[in-house]
Amino acid sequence: MKRKVTLKQIAKELDVSISTVSRALSNSKEIGEETRQKIQAFAKFYNYKPNNIALSLKNRKTKTIGILIPEIVHHFFSTVIRGIEIVANKRGYNVIIGLSNESFSKEVINMEMLANGSIDGFILSISKETLLKQDYHHFKETISQGIPIVMFDRVVNEVDCDKVIVDDFKGSVNAVKKLISTGCKNIALITTMDYVSVGKLRTQGYLRALQESHMNPKASLILKLDDSLALEEHLDILENEIEQFFNSNTKIDGVFAVNELYAVTAMKVARKLNFNIPEDIQVIGFTDGVLSKHARPSLTTVSQHGQKMGEQAAHLLIDRLELDDDDESDTYIDENEIDSDFKTVVIETGLIERDSTK
Amino acid sequence: MKRKVTLKQIAKELDVSISTVSRALSNSKEIGEETRQKIQAFAKFYNYKPNNIALSLKNRKTKTIGILIPEIVHHFFSTVIRGIEIVANKRGYNVIIGLSNESFSKEVINMEMLANGSIDGFILSISKETLLKQDYHHFKETISQGIPIVMFDRVVNEVDCDKVIVDDFKGSVNAVKKLISTGCKNIALITTMDYVSVGKLRTQGYLRALQESHMNPKASLILKLDDSLALEEHLDILENEIEQFFNSNTKIDGVFAVNELYAVTAMKVARKLNFNIPEDIQVIGFTDGVLSKHARPSLTTVSQHGQKMGEQAAHLLIDRLELDDDDESDTYIDENEIDSDFKTVVIETGLIERDSTK
DNA sequence: TTGTAAGCGTTATCAC
């Protein structure tokens, strides 16, 4: 068990000072050619690599990004992580992951844990419970401690930080317009409770599309489902709810669902009720998951481009981190000027047309 | 922007020494009641939290686990991560994630990166390219540096470490026996190239089941597919391959596929060729993904219990890490004794019966 | 009961 060698050991072995070794290895040319050669050779032989922790302590930066998400077993989120990881790695950063499991307290604890020196900045998507409580003190505190945050997808106006969102509103408008343009007269919306911002925006998009086409939204055509029903465990309940909904609205000829599971389940129910898709009922879902491609028929979706969101978020964060580098002059800058500087990047959605629409 | 307070600042503010503050906060009773109160109050007010990096440097342990996996946008792997995270968090560890993207060099680089002090131990699943090259020096070096590794799912005999695997062999035997017991006479196997250990084991299980039932394996009933076909991008090629396979083996009445995508695609093709499932052809897949539940018909699968694998792996690793704590006596212990001490935990598979089998 | 100092592994700023 040969522990990693340190500068100190090399120094002792070669009978020079630690600082000489350090300089030699960083190719400082104040060091004599021969000593440098000798030291570098020795270091290579013993496979010397500087200790990250020591560097972090010294430089007061860890070169790692904290990712805080509600759930990892979720196609969208893992796609975002992949995007973050790619950019982070390319720019010399590592990523550390915390899961809130949609719980406020886990989010807070995880955040505090990581904020104590483990990371340089956060990329996060807010947990449902936090959105419900509307308690954002942990984000604000973290930011006020000088740790930048980039929020994605589930964001919130109350916190001043960079954000990456998908154009939920516009994406929904387009989806519903597509249904309208292909002849749907009674378009149902299957959505979540309003406190999840994306659910709200997608609902608004639905309403706007109807309005612009001079169609009256009917309350009976809107099904607001409890979030817990989005879990795989409650598939049968979800199915029942949607079946009842269909039965009490026999004229439905189009469905816009705010997530993949709702959409796929709606198709399942529709088929069970002997509707043909897309002839009798067309369906569009909001998401970009695996189910859509393999569903029968394959599902037309509004794509979220998770990976791109992750990449953008990582760039935003790292840009800010490296900008702060120069800007260590702390007090000099007018805070207001900085505050107004936060960007919100909007990723355009695309409509991926498959077989569930005409 | 109020930076986090340090012991030093508190000490200066309260006009005591740093060590006094440190001791007061750790409730050392060598400290006078009043000073302790005062210090604790002050610390709480300023929300003092010890700096993780400094602790890591001092204690020579980071309390974080490095996870190294080939791919994150993959239901199985994200399930494992969830399991690891749950246990890690419960036991006071964080997780840092590296993705190899199935590439040998990315695996090596990521590993070296994290091994330089960032983590206490690894939990990993080997990349395909590494399996192909059979170059495991990076694992061995890491271990010889005193950094323990736990491998899961894609493991390899050549490396001495704890392992968590699913019983690929037995799971496959059971699956194929199920097909046999429900009347299948010509059971096809759709598998990958042999260098991925799990593919090999599942193939062996298939052969064993046939053998035990005195059925002759036929080469024509085995389809070995290139791995790249498991990517969503090549869905159509995959479909073609399988369709050709079906066409040249018209008597197939059962299919065992070593992963979800192959199984689902096989069903798609079978239906396209006007076979009824499960009446004409029964299908079983090896996996525990989302597609299986939602496929038409829903797919009977051999479940891998990813989360449980992750939990076990995390326990194994942390147990070893905390065992090493006492055991800092390094040289004293006979290395051979330690080596033989590595555990391989086998997670039993289960057969989840759905509608693709009788 | 409290303070001093060393040390974890680096780098940077001084001296010589």
Next chain:
DNA sequence: GTGATAACGCTTACAA
């Protein structure tokens, strides 16, 4: 050219 020293934030003998 090279070496000593301080510093990053913390804990812990050892002194006082």
